[in-house]
Amino acid sequence: xxxxxxxxxxxxxxxxxxxxxxxxxxxxxxxxxxxxxxxxxxxxxxxxxxxxxxxxxxxxxxxxxxxxxxxxxxxxxxxxxxxxxxxxxxxxxxxxxxxxxxxxxxxxxxxxxxx
Amino acid sequence: xxxxxxxxxxxxxxxxxxxxxxxxxxxxxxxxxxxxxxxxxxxxxxxxxxxxxxxxxxxxxxxxxxxxxxxxxxxxxxxxxxxxxxxxxxxxxxxxxxxxxxxxxxx
Numbered sequence: 001x002x003x004x005x006x007x008x009x010x011x012x013x014x015x016x017x018x019x020x021x022x023x024x025x026x027x028x029x030x031x032x033x034x035x036x037x038x039x040x041x042x043x044x045x046x047x048x049x050x051x052x053x054x055x056x057x058x059x060x061x062x063x064x065x066x067x068x069x070x071x072x073x074x075x076x077x078x079x080x081x082x083x084x085x086x087x088x089x090x091x092x093x094x095x096x097x098x099x100x101x102x103x104x105x106x107x108x109x110x111x112x113x114x115x
Numbered sequence: 116x117x118x119x120x121x122x123x124x125x126x127x128x129x130x131x132x133x134x135x136x137x138x139x140x141x142x143x144x145x146x147x148x149x150x151x152x153x154x155x156x157x158x159x160x161x162x163x164x165x166x167x168x169x170x171x172x173x174x175x176x177x178x179x180x181x182x183x184x185x186x187x188x189x190x191x192x193x194x195x196x197x198x199x200x201x202x203x204x205x206x207x208x209x210x211x212x213x214x215x216x217x218x219x220x221x222x
Contacts, residue, residue: 006157033209041214042201042203042212042213042214042215043158043212045209045210048208048209050208055208056208056209088155090157090158092158102163103148103160103163104148104150104158104160104210105160106150106157106158106159106160107157108156108157109156109157111155
């Protein structure tokens with residue numbers, strides 16, 4: 001199994017809603033990442049979890065809240081988002097801890113629309 | 116100046132042509148990644164290079180550490196190769212992405 005699975009694939013939410021994005025991998029990878037990608041732009045790193053601990057937060061607004069319940073699962077909790085948060089949210093994983101990233105495996109992304 | 120620059124930004128070619136995408140960078144790195152992203156889709160890792168050359172099918176990636184330059188070549192290009200190709204530098208705990216090269220292969 002060399003997949004990173006993201007759900008849902010599409011999400012539409014209002015500015016007052018609370019929703020979550022989910023990411024799962026069963027490759028035994030020890031680092032997991034959340035990226036945000038706007039149209040025709042490269043991905044922007046949001047968070048890195050290394051050995052289930054948050055190791056990087058790229059000054060992301062608190063309306064985005066990551067959670068890593070175990071080494072296979074990564075969640076991104078969304079609350080009180082703004083329309084400009086509409087984007088493709090990509091999850092990725094790598095075998096070793098984030099200090100030695102190695103090859104990244106990406107999911108297909110969750111396309112978020114905030115109304 | 117960006118740490119990583121890709122060229123060209125856009126490239127249109129006919130099926131069967133040999134394609135070259137370039138990536139130049141200005142910082143020391145431990146490795147360089149080439150990634151592929153189809154429209155609306157996720158990202159696939161094509162290569163991770165720290166020296167020399169790697170080949171996978173019709174794709175070849177090279178890197179010259181002294182000149183801080185890498186190239187991605189596609190031989191016998193096909194319409195299914197149409198995608199955005201992204202060069203990314205391996206930094207401390209994270210990647211630094213280039214702006215991407217949008218490749219369109221016409222039949």
